[in-house]
Amino acid sequence: MYKYLKDINSPKDLKKLNVREIERLSSEIRSFLLENISKTGGHLASNLGVVELTLAMHSVYDTEVDKIVWDVGHQSYVHKLITGRKEEFETLRQYKGLSGFPKRGESIHDHFETGHSSTSISAALGIATARDLTGENYQVTAVIGDGALSGGMAFEALNHVGQMKTNINIILNDNEMSISENTGGLSQYLGKVRTMPMYSKVKGDVEALINHIPAVGKSMIKTAGKAKDSIKYFFVPGVVFEEIGITYIGPIDGHDYLKTQEALQRAKSIKGPVIIHVLTKKGKGYVHAEERPEKYHGVSSFDISTGKPLDSSKKLSFSDVAGKTLVESAKENTQITAITAAMPDGTGVTEFSEKYPERFFDVGIAEQHAVTLAAGQSVAGLHPCFAVYSTFLQRGFDQVLHDVALQNLPVTLLLDRAGIVGADGETHQGIYDIAYLSLIPNLQILSPENGTELHAMIKYSFEANAPVAIRYPKGDAWECDFNSDLKIIKGQSSVTKKHGNDVVIFAFGPIHKNAEEAVEKLHQQNINATLVNLRFAKPLDEKTILDLSKKASRIYTIEDHALIGGVGSQISHLLGKHQIYKPVHNFAYPDHFIHQGSVKEIYKEYGMDAEGIAKKIQEEALPRLRNVKFLGK
Numbered sequence: 364m365y366k367y368l369k370d371i372n373s374p375k376d377l378k379k380l381n382v383r384e385i386e387r388l389s390s391e392i393r394s395f396l397l398e399n400i401s402k403t404g405g406h407l408a409s410n411l412g413v414v415e416l417t418l419a420m421h422s423v424y425d426t427e428v429d430k431i432v433w434d435v436g437h438q439s440y441v442h443k444l445i446t447g448r449k450e451e452f453e454t455l456r457q458y459k460g461l462s463g464f465p466k467r468g469e470s471i472h473d474h475f476e477t478g479h480s481s482t483s484i485s486a487a488l489g490i491a492t493a494r495d496l497t498g499e500n501y502q503v504t505a506v507i508g509d510g511a512l513s514g515g516m517a518f519e520a521l522n523h524v525g526q527m528k529t530n531i532n533i534i535l536n537d538n539e540m541s542i543s544e545n546t547g548g549l550s551q552y553l554g555k556v557r558t559m560p561m562y563s564k565v566k567g568d569v570e571a572l573i574n575h576i577p578a579v580g581k582s583m584i585k586t587a588g589k590a591k592d593s594i595k596y597f598f599v600p601g602v603v604f605e606e607i608g609i610t611y612i613g614p615i616d617g618h619d620y621l622k623t624q625e626a627l628q629r630a631k632s633i634k635g636p637v638i639i640h641v642l643t644k645k646g647k648g649y650v651h652a653e654e655r656p657e658k659y660h661g662v663s664s665f666d667i668s669t670g671k672p673l674d675s676s677k678k679l680s681f682s683d684v685a686g687k688t689l690v691e692s693a694k695e696n697t698q699i700t701a702i703t704a705a706m707p708d709g710t711g712v713t714e715f716s717e718k719y720p721e722r723f724f725d726v727g728i729a730e731q732h733a734v735t736l737a738a739g740q741s742v743a744g745l746h747p748c749f750a751v752y753s754t755f756l757q758r759g760f761d762q763v764l765h766d767v768a769l770q771n772l773p774v775t776l777l778l779d780r781a782g783i784v785g786a787d788g789e790t791h792q793g794i795y796d797i798a799y800l801s802l803i804p805n806l807q808i809l810s811p812e813n814g815t816e817l818h819a820m821i822k823y824s825f826e827a828n829a830p831v832a833i834r835y836p837k838g839d840a841w842e843c844d845f846n847s848d849l850k851i852i853k854g855q856s857s858v859t860k861k862h863g864n865d866v867v868i869f870a871f872g873p874i875h876k877n878a879e880e881a882v883e884k885l886h887q888q889n890i891n892a893t894l895v896n897l898r899f900a901k902p903l904d905e906k907t908i909l910d911l912s913k914k915a916s917r918i919y920t921i922e923d924h925a926l927i928g929g930v931g932s933q934i935s936h937l938l939g940k941h942q943i944y945k946p947v948h949n950f951a952y953p954d955h956f957i958h959q960g961s962v963k964e965i966y967k968e969y970g971m972d973a974e975g976i977a978k979k980i981q982e983e984a985l986p987r988l989r990n991v992k993f994l995g996k
């Protein structure tokens with residue numbers, strides 16, 4: 364079926380094709396991506412947009428020696444496809460399958476691992492400076508989208524690139540989209556640049572134009588360098604980059620293979636840093652994705668002909684509950700604002716943005732800025748809610764500590780995708796937030812057992828008069844009663860099962876559900892447990908924890924989080940402090956990065972599903988219980 368693609372096993376095979384054949388290969392690649400991603404799920408629209416660009420890159424660079432750093436890395440599928448990983452595509456983003464992001468262990472053609480945005484220019488500059496110091500000779504290229512360019516790290520890196528003047532190419536893949544529409548002043552600037560003629564043409568023309576200004580023209584060009592510069596401002600696209608010391612080439616039609624190839628060749632021959640501004644269409648070639656690129660940025664399996672998800676049963680997710688609670692609360696409380704760092708859909712705040720546009724802030728991919736923006740709003744009397752994926756708040760650690768918590772500012776941090784995230788894998792697992800947040804004074808950390816609790820916790824955060832972080836996972840929120848009169852009280856847990864004191868289990872967050880199932884299984888085997896829904900990781904409900912731990916023979920904790928720095932380790936510490944010396948087991952992730960796979964698969968692998976929990980407790984508790992009871996008599 365794939366006449367050209369079937370013979371592409373390495374970038375060298377591309378060299379055998381002429382331009383017409385490359386065009387045909389491009390459409391085959393699009394069909395291949397559609398066919399595969401419609402089954403596995405993945406980042407569809409971004410990859411459909413970079414087909415010709417990636418082929419042009421591989422025609423200019425030899426990635427066995429030349430280095431490419433893909434920003435975010437979600438657009439690297441075409442690169443993977445032509446660097447010998449075609450056969451593995453059906454395992455894309457699956458348990459133990461091909462990663463959806465660049466992975467150095469997967470191929471010699473992957474040079475730097477990414478997943479979080481806006482790192483590519485820094486990494487590429489790092490590689491380029493190392494190359495210069497070691498006297499090697501290869502090309503280094505960062506590929507960054509206009510969305511990722513809105514991240515602070517990208518600005519910091521551009522600033523440094525302008526100073527270093529080393530050979531580095533930056534391909535700016537401008538499709539006018541982040542996940543949703545791109546925002547910000549730079550994005551508006553790029554919008555203007557997009558419609559300008561290509562720079563190399565203009566560069567000569569500017570001089571010709573000035574020459575033709577009657578009387579002043581010639582003398583101006585000779586004497587008035589500054590005037591020439593100011594005229595350049597009007598005519599030269601990308602002048603902002605030129606001013607900071609980076610040669611600008613563009614804008615180039617990124618779907619025109621030859622033009623893109625030519626621009627990349629030229630960039631390669633220029634000494635010093637060069638930015639190549641490439642215009643592409645997100646979702647190119649698939650009508651549904653072209654029309655609604657934000658919906659096809661990241662997809663689960665879908666029907667190609669209709670574009671509809673195969674599982675269309677839309678249940679209420681935790682993100683939906685958070686978003687709806689904000690909308691509901693903002694109606695009565697006009698101080699509430701909602702902030703997102705380029706993820707309004709993912710974090711469920713789109714409805715808020717439509718209902719309260721003046722109180723909604725999409726800051727671009729700028730988590731650090733978002734946190735301090737919230738601090739500023741809070742100090743001035745508002746109650747900001749920053750809805751952010753747990754993994755991306757890692758970027759804002761210092762801002763949470765220094766700008767929010769130090770001043771004890773009422774800010775709500777809604778940590779979506781906390782816990783195992785599934786197919787995105789290592790780079791996106793939200794399993795570190797309890798650790799990096801619980802060491803911060805003043806900050807409270809909560810996690811709901813279900814949707815009803817999330818609703819109540821968000822309401823609680825508006826009354827807490829302190830910074831509050833609420834973590835909840837991706838996926839459906841079972842039991843969600845928006846009319847429930849559940850009241851959350853600071854540092855108070857809830858005992859949810861009271862079969863007996865053989866063991867006590869302290870569960871934090873929705874993983875409580877697994878523990879609950881396990882408790883019932885154990886009960887059938889005459890192991891009688893008490894189960895506690897902690898609600899707070901900070902402040903811990905010390906009294907309940909200590910009282911129940913004293914009574915129980917064995918103590919268990921469970922959380923969808925890394926072991927080190929998690930709730931379990933804090934409870935163990937608390938028990939030690941109070942000289943309760945009993946066997947404790949913490950169900951949590953060990954000290955290594957957790958790979959991709961469905962939540963179910965990962966829970967199973969780490970023994971955190973109901974079966975795993977019950978099995979472990981049964982194995983440990985039964986012999987010991989006999990022993991304890993015997994000794995106790």
Ligand SMILES: Cc1ncc(C[n+]2csc(CCOP(=O)(O)OP(=O)(O)O)c2C)c(N)n1
Pocket residue numbers: 409435437438478479480481507508509510511512536538540541542645660704705706728730755758
């Ligand atoms: C620090 C961080 N915040 C948020 C994200 C989520 N994210 C992944 S891709 C993306 C949009 C990237 O837009 P762009 O760079 O223009 O690439 P495109 O998909 O449009 O090609 C976002 C916000 C991320 N990966 N990293």
